[in-house]
Amino acid sequence: MENPYLPYPVRIDDIVVETEDRNLRTFKLVFLNPQDEDKFAYRAGQFAELSIAGRGEIPIGIASSPVEKGFLKFTINRAGVVTSHLHQMKSGDIMGVRGPLGNWYPWDVLEGKNILIVGGGFAFTTLRSSIIYMLHPQNRSKFGEISVVYGARTPGMLLYKDELIEWEKRDDINMHITVDATDDPDWKYNVGFVPPITEQKAPQGDDNSFAIVCGPPIMIKFTQPVLEKLGYTHDHIIMSLENRMKCGIGMCGRCGIGKELVCKDGPVFTLSEINKTPREY
Amino acid sequence: MEHMGIEPERIQFSWVSSAESTKFVKVVNEVTAAVKALGPNEHFTKANAKVA
Amino acid sequence: MKIVKVDKKDWTDGLAKLYRTYRLFGPVKEGAFHCFRELAEGDRPDFEFQNTRLSAKGIIYPQSEDMFVYTLDESREDHHILKEAPKDDTPRAVLGIRPCDAKAVSLLKLNFDTPDYKDPYWLDRYNATTLVGLACDQPCGTCFCTSTGCGPYHEEGLDLLMTDAGDHYLIKLLSAKGERLAQSAGWDGEIDGLAVMENRKKAAEAKITQSIATDNLRAADTLALHQADFWEEISFACINCGTCTYVCPTCWCFDIQDEVHGKNGKRVRNWDSCMFPIFTVHTTGHNPRDTKLQRVRQRFMHKLKYFVDKYETGIMCVGCGRCVQHCPVNIDIRRVCELMNSHAASDACAAEG
C-alpha cells in the first residue's frame, strides 16, 4: 500500500532571499529520486507538506508551475518551528516533500475566460504558479484577458521582483503592482492598498470573467465588496484558504470548515461555496 | 524530585560565591563522585514504543 | 448465516488454539474498570462487564504510534530521509468487543479508507483484525444505541457475534474472516440458534430505555444550527478536556509530531482532540476556534451534522454513552442532540410558515 504520509526525499538546490526583511525565502527543491518527480504531478493552486526530519511538517502552496520541470519552488515565511528551521538550512541539505495535496484552481472552468488575479503579501505563491502556467506559450491562447493586481507593504516586500518586471513589459498580461507606501522617488508603479487599486484598475466582471483572490484576511475582507461592485458574482470569485493542517489528506480532522476539509476539499473554493460554511478559518 | 523517586544524592543546592573557588571545586567533586557512585539513572531514557 | 454452539467448558481450549494464529485482545478488569489488553497465553478475557472504560478503537488505532524513523547523523548516507517504522500486521482478534464499538470501527473506516487516500496504519491493522463481538444483554442506563443505527446485537463491522447463553455461547459467523477464526478455534458445532438469538436480541433491545431523535438533522440548515443560541448554555460548563473525544469510539482526530533522541528521530501520530485550543491555532496566533463555545459546537456539529451531510450514513455516534458517563461536568450528547434536532424542526417550520 502506498503510504500517503511518506515524503519524497528532496535536496535543497537553491535559496533566494525574496524580501528586504529577509523573512521570505524561496527554496528550490530537487527530487533525490528522479522518478518521484513524475509521481508528483501537480496543478497550479495545489500545496505540499514540506517535511523536515526532527522538526515536523508544514503545508505550503507550490510556487513553481507545472510547466517548469526538474524542480519545485516554495516561498516560505519564517514563523513557526519548521519554517524557522528551514530558514537556517542551506543548499545541499536533505528534506522531504509530500504531495501534491488539495485541489487546484479550476483550470477547466477557467479556460476561455478573462482572469483577474488579486494578491497581497506573501500569499502570491500559487498565483505566481498560475501566472507562469497561463503565460506559457502552450496555454496563453486558452485564456482571455489576464489582469493582475499585486500589492505588498513596500517595494522591498514584493516577491518575485524580476518576474514582475518582465510581466510588466509583456502586452498579454495587465500588471498593476502596488505598495501600501514608499519613499522611493524612483517607484514608477502604484501606491495604495490592494482593494482601492483593484477598484480603479481591474476590469469589470461578467459571465466570462473570474477573479482569483489570495492574501491576508484584511485584504480579502475589503476586496470582496470591490469585486462585487465590479460585477463579479460569488461563484466567479475564487479563493484559496489556509487553516492549521497536519495530515493534508483529509483525515486528521483539524482543518474542517463545516463538512468541507480545507486540505482535501480545498484549499480552493469559490466564495459561494465558502458562504455555505461556518467560515472557521 | 526526591518524592517522585529520584535518588536524593543526585540533587544538591549549594551557595558558592564567585570568590570561593576552592569551595566550588570541592562541591563539584563531591557531587560528581556521589552521582558516579549511583551510576546512570535510566528512568528518563525513553524506551522505543512497543510495535503496535 | 451459520451459528455455532461452543460449550463454556471448551472455551479455554478454543482460546489456546486461537493463540497459535492470532494475537488476542480482550477485556480485563484493572482496578475499578474493564479495559482492553493484549492477552498472554492462558489469559482469559473477562466478560463480566457492561462496557469497557475506553472503547476498543485503540487496538486498531493506538493512541500513540510510530509512523517513521530516521537518523540525523550526517555521516550516514540516509540521513534526514524518513523510513517506515516497524509495524505488526500479523493477525489479531478482539474478543468481546461490543456491537457499538464494532459499528464505530466501520464509521472510522469512512475516514481512513477513502477513494482518494488510504491510511496504511489504520487500514493494515484493520485488515489484520478479526472482531469477535459480544452481544449486550445488560446495556447501561446511559446507552442509546438503538436510536443511532446500532443496537445490542447489531452486526455491522463484526466478523462474529457471540451471546452468552448460560453454559454455552452461541456464535454467529458473519464474514469470511469470522469463519476462518471459528475454524482456527475449532468452533464447528453448527446448530439452529437463530430463533434463540433473535429472542435474546429483542429482550436486550427492550432494555434500552434511552433514545435520541435525529430525524431533522439531515435537512437542517447548517448555518442556522451553527448560529443557534443554545451553544452558550451547552458549552458553559465545558472545561476543554479531551475526555469525551478519547473515550469516544468514533472520534478519530490525530496529531503528527516529530521526536528526536540524540541523533535518532521518529515521526509519531497521537490522538488529538477538537476540544483543545491548540488543535486549530495558526502559526500567526490566529485561532479560528478560539473559544470553548466554538470548540464544543464543532464537536457536536461534526458528529450530528457535518458527518451526516458528508457521508449520508447517519450520525457519527453509536450511542455507547461513554461521554455521558465520563464527562467531568456532565455535558450530555443526548440533550445536545435533542436541542439540535428540535431547533432543526422549528427552523424548518419557520421556513415553511
Place this chain on the structure above:
Amino acid sequence: MIKYSDSIREISERLLKECRVDMVIGFRRGTVPMMNEPCFAKTPEEVQAFVWDSNCGINLANYLTDRKEKIGIVAKGCDSRNIVTHIIENKIKREQLVVIGVPCKGMIDKHNIAARFGGEILDVAEESDQIIVKGHDFEETLAKEDVLQENCRLCIHRNPVIYDELAGELVDEQQDVDRYEEVRRIEAMATDDKWAYFDDLLKNCIRCYACRNACPLCYCPTCFVDESKPQWVGKSQDPIDIRTFHFLRAFHCAGRCTDCGACQRACPVGINMRVFTKKLEKDCLDLFGWEAGLSLESRPPLDFYRPDDPDDFIK
C-alpha cells in the same frame, strides 16, 4: 439540601432582580447519577434550575477566570479559597463578585460509590446524612461520611472563607484530622518504590488533561505541555512524558492548591493525582506555615521572601 437549594435560588433571584449581578453561576441537576452540571442564570426565571446536594464537587472558581461581568457565584469552602486565590492572582476582581457561601459537609465520591457495587448504579438519592443507592437488583443505604471524597474527609475549611451571602448556617469544622497520612506513607518508601508507585498510579493516564482543566489554578493561556517553542515535553503516551506532565503541573500548583479534589473527581480513569499536590501542600504548611486561599491580605510563600524562610536544603 433542599433548604440550601431554595436558599441559593432565593438569593440568586434577588441579586439578579436588584441588578447587583449580571449572572449567577451555580449547579443544575445532572443527567446521570452523582453528577451536577455547572450552569449560569442571567434572568430571575433561570435560577429555578439551581440545585445543591452532595454532587456539587466541581470547583466553580474555574468559571471565573478573566470574566468581565458582575457575577454571583455559589461557593463552598474550597471554591471560596480558590476565589481568594483568583483574586490574589488578578484573575478576577473582588468588586465583581457576590459570593454566595455554602457551608459544606463534603461531597460524595462517585468513583468510590461505583466501586462498591458490581452492577450499574441507576439512581442515587440523599436524605439528611444518608445516601441511597439503587441499581437493577439492589438498593442500599450508605452513611454519607463513609463515602465522602477523600479531600472532603480530610477538609478543615468547610465554611467559605469569604462570602457576601450565606445559603445556610455555618457548620462546625472538623477537628484532629490527619491530613497527610498518605503523603507520609509515600515519603517513607524507598527511592525505587516511590518510582514504581507513581508508575503504577499513572499507568492508565490518557492525557485528556481533565485534571488540569478542572483545576481552577490551571488557567495559563498556553500550558507548558502545549508549548512548541520550545517543546518541554513529548506528546505521546510515553510514561516519562505522562509523568513529566503530572509532576510539573503539580509544581505549578505549589502553595496555591486548596485540595478541592476537582482533578481527581474529573479523571475518567480514576487516577488520584492529589497525591502529588498533597505533598506540596504539606511542605508549604511545614516550611512556611501556609495554607492557600485563606486570606486576601497575605502573599503566597512562593511569591514573597521572608528572611526566616528555611534554607537548610542549601549545602
